[in-house]
Amino acid sequence: MNFLESIRVSLRALRANKLRSSLTMLGIIIGVAAVIAMVGIGNGATASITSQIQGMGSNLLTISSAQAFSGGVSGGAGSSASLSMTDVSKIEVGTAIKAVAPVANTSAQVVLASGNTSTSITGTTEDYAIIKNVTIARGRNITEQDVNSSARVAVLGPTVVENLMGDVNADIIGKNIKINNVPFQVIGVTTATGSTGMSSSDDMITAPITTIQARLIGKKTVRNILVSATSEDLMQIAQDSITATLRKAHKIQEGKDDDFRVQNQADMLEAMQSVTQTLTMLLGGIAGISLLVGGIGIMNIMLVSVTERTREIGIRKAIGAKGMDILLQFLIEAVVLSILGGGIGIALGYGGSTLAGKALSMDTSISLTSVAMAFGFSAAIGIIFGVFPARKAAAMDPIDALRFE
Amino acid sequence: MINLKGIKKIYANGDIKVAALGGVDLHVGEGEFVAIMGPSGSGKSTMMNILGCLDTPTEGEYFLDGTDVAKATGDDLSVIRNRKIGFIFQGFNLLPRTMAVENVELPMLYAGTGGKERRTRAIAALESVGLGERIHHRPKELSGGQQQRVAIARALVTNPSIILADEPTGNLDSRSSEEVMAIFQRLHAQGNTIIIVTHEPDIAEFTERIVRFRDGHIEGDEIVKNPRKAQAQVIGEEGGPE
Secondary structure (H helix, E strand, O other): OOHHHHHHHHHHHHHHOHHHHHHHHHHHHHHHHHHHHHHHHHHHHHHHHHHHHHHOOOOEEEEEEOOOEEOOEEOOOOOOOOOOHHHHHHOOOOOOEEEEEEEEEEEEEEEEOOEEEEEEEEEEOOOHHHHOOOOEEEEOOOOHHHHHOOOOEEEEOHHHHHHHHOOOOOOOOOOEEEEOOEEEEEEEEEOOOOOOOOOOOOOEEEEEHHHHHHHHHOOOOOOEEEEEEOOHHHHHHHHHHHHHHHHHHOOOOOOOOOOEEEEEHHHHHHHHHHHHHHHHHHHHHHHHHHHHHHHHHHHHHHHHHHHHOHHHHHHHHHOOOOHHHHHHHHHHHHHHHHHHHHHHHHHHHHHHHHHHHHHOOOOOOOOHHHHHHHHHHHHHHHHHHHHHHHHHHHOOOHHHHHHOO | OEEEEEEEEEEEEOOEEEEEEEEEEEEEOOOOEEEEEOOOOOOHHHHHHHHOOOOOOOEEEEEEOOEEOOOOOHHHHHHHHHHHEEEEOOOOOOOOOOOHHHHHHHHHHHHOOOHHHHHHHHHHHHHHOOOOOOOOOOHHHOOHHHHHHHHHHHHHOOOOOEEEEEOOOOOOOHHHHHHHHHHHHHHHHOOOEEEEEOOOHHHHOOOOEEEEEEOOEEEEEEEOOOOOOOOOOOOOOOOOOO
């Protein structure tokens, strides 16, 4: 009997037992759907975290003050106020460094006649926009002169505008807003970047750092200095030169620890990606176990099916079926069940992860590899778990099989 | 056609050895219509299994169509059964949930016959047993007599050397039994070799030769002087399941 006929015979047997076939498939369907969905969601999470970190700026180096010790107790990173505007001026733009901007931030209540909102306020300089890849949609950016004169001007993110005026495109330029009761004049609105999370430039107000220090924070602290390297390859050079500059500026003797910390965006990215990848593998692994259970389900049902159809096997053998014919018939049944289940599972998993992505408002990505792997895996499961029952069927003695009631 | 020499079949159950067949010689010529009779435990079922190549003898030679099949094993036996033997069982042994025509196609499927030819020959075989109108019925939808006729169609569709029937009328009422025997008589008239295992003397009367088994040996081998003629007037006129 040729292979095509074997497939036809197997399909007919599966059709004859629709309920059982679909219940058997259910295990594989759930397993594959879980793998696809979990890996999809995991990949989506990785991608979204990556884009969030990259959204913080390109080739970004973040300098923060190191932890302060008082009486041997660490206050944690940033607890000492070791960074100052002088440091900012010492870090010079050059071949490795594209832009430098200090950050002093706080969050505050913002009030306009038509509404109010709570958002984060970033005191910085002109170059902040360059580092963050933010462009000005309307109005203008803060300037060096604004910083020097501690002007009470503010550039708003589009989300802030929407929260205050109810419309992103509302005319807000020139209006006065109150940030913690300090009046600021709106001079510009940034272009929406679509980024979300803590560091989203959409839901943020930027203002001259000097103004923020004086009016809102009350001290001359620089929380971070953001530095954009000219290229990814030059990040290390930029980092080294910053370290040298700041050590000199802070008069740190050789052998003593830095009182500041330079964080590399690439390192952060790597660390975060390794976390999410581990999570993805974990989720995928758990889902993989359910796939395995589904495979055992197939084996279980196939064994029952072989026993139940002993008589059929006897008839087939009596009229000329060889061991291989019977083996193929049952093996193909198992493989068809698992592949069909795998196919449905892929569709369900795709749908599930898309839905989950919508619910969590992130893009999920189903990679072709994970689809191919799930498919191959389910086919392999069909073969692995189908071989045992199929061999059992093929090895049956026709006389005993025919006598079976 | 069939030549058995010193066939022994010994079943070992632990240390106890039971000889189901204790050295049987039997010759069945082409075109014969034979009934094998005997009480239960006489060895006739074992004989049937060996004749049908479902089982091999412990000792002895079995020539079927001139080739010794006594030593064949596994898949070779499958091929022999497929090409040379047509089986008919007491319990019909049709595949459930499978149309009559597909049941009849089954042996040709394993012989590797092409799909179109299979269908044509299966329909022809079903027509020859008077079931041309019921090719798409499933076994459940057929009466016992009709099911057995499907089984007969399945047995003869490959033009086997011998048709072996194991208690073919055991599950049938007398009217259906007679119909089935009428078909056998017609097949015999067309030159087929037919061997029937039965314990019913009135069924054996339809055949032309009766071989009697007792305790693993042939006890008697006689020619039926005047075989009873089976009446088959009702073939093809039957209604649904009885």
